[in-house]
Amino acid sequence: MPIPAEGYPLAAAVSPRLQVVETTDSTNADAVAAASAAPEGWPHLAALVTTDQRAGRGRMGRMWTAPPGTALAVSVLVRVEGLPAASRGWIPLIAGAAMTRAVAAQLKGTGNTAQLKWPNDVLVDGAKICGILAEALPGTMDAVVVGAGVNTHMTRADLPVSTATSFAAVGAECDDDRLLADFLRALDEQLSALMAAGGDASAANVRGEVESLCATLGRDVVVSLPDDRALHGRAQRIDPEGRLVVVVDGVETSVAAGDVQHVR
Secondary structure (H helix, E strand, O other), rough: OEEOOOOOOOHHHOOOOOOOOOOEEOHHHHHHHHHHHHHHHOOOOOOOEEEOOOOOOOOHOOEEEOOOEEEEEEEEEEEEOOOHHHHHOOHHHHHHHHHHHHHHHHHHOOOEEEEEOOEEEEOOOOOEEEEEEEEEEEOOOOEEEEEEEEEEEOHHHOOOOOOEEOOHHHOOOOHHHHHHHHHHHHHHHHHHHHHHHHOOOOOHHHHHHHHEOOOOOOOOEEOOOOOOOEEEEEEEEEEEOEEEEEEEOOEEEEEEEEEEEEOO
16 A cells, blocks of 8 residues: 655655555565556655565565564655666666675764675675575566665664674664665666766776675675575675676686675
């Protein structure tokens, strides 16, 4: 059920359409369906928001749930017509970097640190506070729905796994409206820069932005690949297409998709 967006005035000033719903199974599924059915009603940066998502989806088909009122779920439509296909792998990385910046702004002065884990998980002090899933609308690559789930007011007892965290768990307050507005603004700025540079992430400083926030680089990692193989090596850099370059026994391998575990 749609409810007024007055609770998010800062975000509403950035998004041309901010739809807030009391509860839903999946903001991404809803946004994909709505934008596909009525594309004219879903301009660039249109967003769907809830604090009660019942059946969210993550990468590799994982389900994502949280007690009502303890997490912010948002799905944003971005329109990237003209962006070269080889550069579209940067979209989820840009989203991860944008949310990392937004989370870091909330934590200023607390002593807690927000970083990005390739490709787009947001960590606070090494534990996951946000996951992101990007999905192209069916039949087109020019419109992508970027979904993010942020653990905001979740207590330690409610955290789903020991490697997760939340603002509440680290003793920090979260202004949901400011968090969302900062995320939308940074997402738009970085995507606009990438498109203006013809998809060249280095020229747009998108690559530098992502690398500056990425805790994965320089770490020993295990990357679980979609074909069930695992790479054990050192994350060296991010290549021009946004892939993670992992060095295994002196040989470089570029990873386009995979689940990264930082080896402690």
